[in-house]
Amino acid sequence: MTTHRVNGDRLNQTLQELARIGATDAGGVTRLALTDEDRAGRDLLRQWMEAAGLAVRIDDLGTMTGRRPGRNDALPPAQIGSHIDTVRQGGRYDGALGVLGGLEVIRSLNEAGIETDQPLELINWTNEEGVRFEPAMMASGVVAGRFTIADVYQKTDRNGHTFGDELTRIGYRGDAASRPGPAAAYVELHIEQGPVLESRDAPVGTVEGILGITWIDITVTGHADHAGPSPLSLRHDALLAAGRIVNAVREIAARDGDPVVGTVGRLDVEPNLINVIPGKVTLSADFRHPTERGLDRMVGELETACMRIAKDTATAIDLNRFWSILPTPFDPALLKAVDEATATFGLPAQRLWSGAGHDAKYIAEITPAAMIFVRSQGGLSHCEDEYSAPDDIAAGANVLLGAVLATSTGSGEPNPD
Amino acid sequence: MTTHRVNGDRLNQTLQELARIGATDAGGVTRLALTDEDRAGRDLLRQWMEAAGLAVRIDDLGTMTGRRPGRNDALPPAQIGSHIDTVRQGGRYDGALGVLGGLEVIRSLNEAGIETDQPLELINWTNEEGVRFEPAMMASGVVAGRFTIADVYQKTDRNGHTFGDELTRIGYRGDAASRPGPAAAYVELHIEQGPVLESRDAPVGTVEGILGITWIDITVTGHADHAGPSPLSLRHDALLAAGRIVNAVREIAARDGDPVVGTVGRLDVEPNLINVIPGKVTLSADFRHPTERGLDRMVGELETACMRIAKDTATAIDLNRFWSILPTPFDPALLKAVDEATATFGLPAQRLWSGAGHDAKYIAEITPAAMIFVRSQGGLSHCEDEYSAPDDIAAGANVLLGAVLATSTGSGEPNPD
Numbered sequence: 001m002t003t004h005r006v007n008g009d010r011l012n013q014t015l016q017e018l019a020r021i022g023a024t025d026a027g028g029v030t031r032l033a034l035t036d037e038d039r040a041g042r043d044l045l046r047q048w049m050e051a052a053g054l055a056v057r058i059d060d061l062g063t064m065t066g067r068r069p070g071r072n073d074a075l076p077p078a079q080i081g082s083h084i085d086t087v088r089q090g091g092r093y094d095g096a097l098g099v100l101g102g103l104e105v106i107r108s109l110n111e112a113g114i115e116t117d118q119p120l121e122l123i124n125w126t127n128e129e130g131v132r133f134e135p136a137m138m139a140s141g142v143v144a145g146r147f148t149i150a151d152v153y154q155k156t157d158r159n160g161h162t163f164g165d166e167l168t169r170i171g172y173r174g175d176a177a178s179r180p181g182p183a184a185a186y187v188e189l190h191i192e193q194g195p196v197l198e199s200r201d202a203p204v205g206t207v208e209g210i211l212g213i214t215w216i217d218i219t220v221t222g223h224a225d226h227a228g229p230s231p232l233s234l235r236h237d238a239l240l241a242a243g244r245i246v247n248a249v250r251e252i253a254a255r256d257g258d259p260v261v262g263t264v265g266r267l268d269v270e271p272n273l274i275n276v277i278p279g280k281v282t283l284s285a286d287f288r289h290p291t292e293r294g295l296d297r298m299v300g301e302l303e304t305a306c307m308r309i310a311k312d313t314a315t316a317i318d319l320n321r322f323w324s325i326l327p328t329p330f331d332p333a334l335l336k337a338v339d340e341a342t343a344t345f346g347l348p349a350q351r352l353w354s355g356a357g358h359d360a361k362y363i364a365e366i367t368p369a370a371m372i373f374v375r376s377q378g379g380l381s382h383c384e385d386e387y388s389a390p391d392d393i394a395a396g397a398n399v400l401l402g403a404v405l406a407t408s409t410g411s412g413e414p415n416p417d
Numbered sequence: 418m419t420t421h422r423v424n425g426d427r428l429n430q431t432l433q434e435l436a437r438i439g440a441t442d443a444g445g446v447t448r449l450a451l452t453d454e455d456r457a458g459r460d461l462l463r464q465w466m467e468a469a470g471l472a473v474r475i476d477d478l479g480t481m482t483g484r485r486p487g488r489n490d491a492l493p494p495a496q497i498g499s500h501i502d503t504v505r506q507g508g509r510y511d512g513a514l515g516v517l518g519g520l521e522v523i524r525s526l527n528e529a530g531i532e533t534d535q536p537l538e539l540i541n542w543t544n545e546e547g548v549r550f551e552p553a554m555m556a557s558g559v560v561a562g563r564f565t566i567a568d569v570y571q572k573t574d575r576n577g578h579t580f581g582d583e584l585t586r587i588g589y590r591g592d593a594a595s596r597p598g599p600a601a602a603y604v605e606l607h608i609e610q611g612p613v614l615e616s617r618d619a620p621v622g623t624v625e626g627i628l629g630i631t632w633i634d635i636t637v638t639g640h641a642d643h644a645g646p647s648p649l650s651l652r653h654d655a656l657l658a659a660g661r662i663v664n665a666v667r668e669i670a671a672r673d674g675d676p677v678v679g680t681v682g683r684l685d686v687e688p689n690l691i692n693v694i695p696g697k698v699t700l701s702a703d704f705r706h707p708t709e710r711g712l713d714r715m716v717g718e719l720e721t722a723c724m725r726i727a728k729d730t731a732t733a734i735d736l737n738r739f740w741s742i743l744p745t746p747f748d749p750a751l752l753k754a755v756d757e758a759t760a761t762f763g764l765p766a767q768r769l770w771s772g773a774g775h776d777a778k779y780i781a782e783i784t785p786a787a788m789i790f791v792r793s794q795g796g797l798s799h800c801e802d803e804y805s806a807p808d809d810i811a812a813g814a815n816v817l818l819g820a821v822l823a824t825s826t827g828s829g830e831p832n833p834d
Contacts, residue, residue, distance in 0.1 A: 192646065193643060193646045194642070194643065194645070194646025194647050194648075195642075195646075195647060195648070195651045196646070196648060196651075199648075199651055211645060213645070215691060215692075225611070225612075225796060226610060226611065226772065226773055226798070226799070227678065227680035227682055227703045227705070227772070228611070228628060228630070228678065228705055228771070228772020228773040229609060229610045229611025229612075229613070229771065229772040229773055229796070229798075230611050230612060230678065230772070230796060231611075231612070231613060231616075231675045231676065231678065232667065232670060232671055232675070232678055232679075233675070234612045234613075234616055234796070237667075237680070239663055239681055239682075239684060240663060240664070240667055240681075242660070242663075243659070243660035243661070243662075243663030243664050243681075244660070244664065245660075246656055246657060246659075246660030247657070247660050247661065247664070250649065250654075250657055253649060254649055258648045258649070258650070259648065261644065261645065261647065261648065261649055262649075263644035263654070263692070263694055264656055264657075264660075264695075265644055265656075265686075265689070265690050265691045265692055265693045265694065265695060266686065266689050266690060266691050267656060267684065267686050267689070267695075268686075268689070269682075269683065269684050269685075272682070272683050272684070272685070273682050273683060274632060274682045274683050274701040274703055275632075275680070275682055275703050276682045277680055277682065278681075278682060278684075284691040286644045286691055286692050288644070288645055354645070354646065355643065355644070355645020355646040355647070356643055356645040356646055379642060379646070379647060379651070381643070381646075382643070
């Protein structure tokens with residue numbers, strides 16, 4: 001089997017060129033969904049797609065789909081997708097790598113004269129980040145049937161502009177018939193946004209799925225008193241209880257090992273004065289687990305721990321599990337194809353879970369899906385210091401190319417015609 | 418020995434009358450130092466003092482001293498003192514009880530025709546609370562040589578008014594020669610502001626001294642990361658470390674038993690978002706102990722604990738012991754007199770420490786001093802719900818009367834002349 005490779009230099013140059021649109025002084029990018037910057041980014045991407053011979057169509061969500069015909073164009077396509085919108089003061093790689101990595105795959109196939117049986121589609125999803133319009137992964141969510149187009153159009157940004165009006169304004173409101181349909185396969189290349197690959201000294205990893213998430217609000221009610229005159233045994237110290245909850249969240253998550261995590265990210269103390277025993281503390285717990293049963297078990301263990309802590313500290317503790325999203329395991333055959341493509345390039349096949357959401361999460365509900373992660377320096381993302389080395393980026397795109405060819409039946413070699 | 422008693426009803430009525438000045442809708446009092454309310458309270462107190470035959474003098478701090486001559490007026494006086502300023506939305510008893518309890522002692526001695534060898538002085542200290550002008554216990558601090566009058570005069574409130582100007586404005590700027598001098602004894606009656614007497618079912622307690630205090634600022638530096646993609650073992654979670662510090666502060670304080678206390682009252686998380694591992698936490702520790710050595714040992718144990726926690730959580734922890742005040746043990750002979758006076762009334766003699774500061778703390782540096790605590794319902798104070806039962810208040814004033822008579826040599830019985 002011939003190992004086809006992308007042009008890594010061209011891909012890295014293309015990434016840097018797109019990063020000029022919305023560039024920040026500190027080397028990052030602010031390119032929020034449906035802004036003038038997003039429009040400029042889309043216009044440039046459209047030029048690149050068309051120059052690569054893709055037939056570009058725009059759907060009613062602003063989703064851009066560039067199609068490369070297959071030998072048998074009636075077959076369901078193999079799709080490559082991600083997004084070019086960013087967070088405020090975000091980085092140059094999050095999202096853009098998946099779209100431009102896909103573009104590079106198309107360019108390389110063109111140069112090598114390779115046809116595939118199935119058509120290939122390159123997709124740029126609208127508003128993955130959910131920063132300007134909530135929630136995140138908006139277009140892929142509509143395509144997967146999670147949200148309705150009517151709801152999405154009414155979403156407003158902080159200035160009262162609606163998603164629908166802004167989509168029209170930037171000239172990217174197309175028709176529902178142009179939406180990407182269910183496909184034979186969907187592969188998304190993305191930076192890891194975490195430190196796992198770096199810690200394993202591996203440039204590329206196969207993403208087994210996206211962890212399920214549960215968010216819990218916790219309220220500890222004690223009694224505020226002067227720090228001096230209140231003996232320890234007569235206190236109702238809400239922060240003492242909260243400190244033990246923070247520890248319990250960690251211990252519960254640690255029991256199941258990686259990739260299970262548990263985090264207390266938010267904690268607020270009242271009245272928050274140096275010499276007053278805290279009367280009330282509100283805090284959050286964020287649990288992530290590859291299985292729904294695992295999530296439920298963690299919550300149950302936290303409830304048990306809080307009952308004990310409340311008793312020991314003479315406080316009252318209320319838990320409110322206010323939001324959950326189920327885990328998404330990716331398609332096993334596609335994961336195997338990614339592993340094999342990785343091995344083809346002499347790289348160690350690495351399995352890891354994604355702790356964050358991606359468009360692939362929703363698309364996995366209608367199409368066999370998988371993701372490929374590229375090592376992130378320092379695990380950083382959603383910041384101006386986000387960085388992946390050019391060689392790692394090239395390696396990720398090579399694996400993407402290999403995986404796409406493996407899923408495209410009867411193809412992989414230049415057309416002998 | 419005859420057991421002299423105060424008129425409890427009159428004392429409670431007098432307390433309620435003063436509480437009308439600065440009364441809040443919710444049953445509390447706001448009478449900040451050197452405000453119009455403070456002036457009105459002082460004017461009323463002055464009337465009462467003069468009606469009780471006291472010679473009232475005002476010093477350069479606004480301290481009001483009412484003097485009752487002794488048989489031998491050259492002897493150093495026995496002093497009773499406290500303050501009538503309050504915090505914002507404070508209660509009716511904090512401070513006022515000590516001054517009006519002393520007034521009731523004078524009134525009762527007058528009615529019983531009792532003279533004392535030593536003169537008696539009733540003192541209202543200016544700005545004990547330190548709410549409008551910092552620091553607290555201002556006038557007693559100057560008299561004890563802790564602060565200078567020049568510094569005090571320059572202190573400004575939140576509107577830029579100086580202590581000196583406001584003192585003049587309300588008409589209570591007297592002369593330095595009128596300051597209360599060192600005395601034979603100083604006794605301060607005060608509500609407990611804590612739950613100890615209530616938990617012991619005792620109306621009155623003998624205060625052994627005022628705990629020393631150390632305040633420490635603690636900064637935990639970790640690394641902020643997305644809660645999803647960061648495995649537990651690779652985290653630098655500042656809040657996980659801070660939670661363990663909260664627990665360590667409690668454990669260190671609990672080792673020495675009552676009245677030693679340790680409190681984390683303030684804790685701030687950055688960036689404080691539900692799905693971001695906290696990168697930085699700042700928190701405080703408040704340690705209180707009856708001995709200086711004990712305070713130092715607690716701080717040392719906290720440093721050791723933080724070194725261990727920093728290692729276990731891969732964070733950096735900095736401690737800054739930025740403020741300390743030494744413990745003040747009260748005069749043993751005077752404490753014994755308070756115990757004996759308590760027993761005289763058939764009440765259980767109770768020893769306890771004060772965790773909060775009082776004017777007696779500074780005065781103890783120049784005069785043998787002691788304090789008497791009266792049970793506080795629910796341990797509440799500095800709030801509108803502050804409450805001590807009329808019987809407990811009467812009991813406290815009876816003990817004050819007994820202790821003052823015991824310290825006033827050769828007196829205690831009506832003059833046979």
